[in-house]
Amino acid sequence: MEPKRNETIPNFKDMGKIKNKTSDATIDIIHPDVMRVYRDALQLYDEASANIETNGAVTGHPKTGAPMVNPYLDVLDTCSKTILKFHNENPMYAILSVDDGS
Numbered sequence: 001m002e003p004k005r006n007e008t009i010p011n012f013k014d015m016g017k018i019k020n021k022t023s024d025a026t027i028d029i030i031h032p033d034v035m036r037v038y039r040d041a042l043q044l045y046d047e048a049s050a051n052i053e054t055n056g057a058v059t060g061h062p063k064t065g066a067p068m069v070n071p072y073l074d075v076l077d078t079c080s081k082t083i084l085k086f087h088n089e090n091p092m093y094a095i096l097s098v099d100d101g102s
Helices: 032-055 072-089
Strands: 017-019 026-028 058-060 067-069
Touching (some): 032 072
Antiparallel strands (some): 017 026, 058 067
C-alpha cells in the first residue's frame, strides 16, 4: 500500500505498523535499509555457495597450493545467520487462495 504524497507514514517503531483504512488489518512495513541488508546477504550467499560448489570446502592455497579451508565457508555462514535472523524477525506467511468449487 503506497501512501499518497501528502500523507505521512506513522513512525517506524516496531518496523512501522500502518492501519489499513479499509479494514481493521495492520500492515507491517519493513524498512528499506533492512531489505537492502537482506538482499545483499542473499546475493553473497549465492556467490559463496557457487564458489564452494566449484572449488570445494577444502581448496588449495593460491600461492603455496597447500590445502586450506575455503574462506567462502565463513561468508556462507555469516550470510545464513543474517538471512535466518531476518526471517525470524519478519515472518512471511503465504496467503493461499482455496477454490472450493462453488
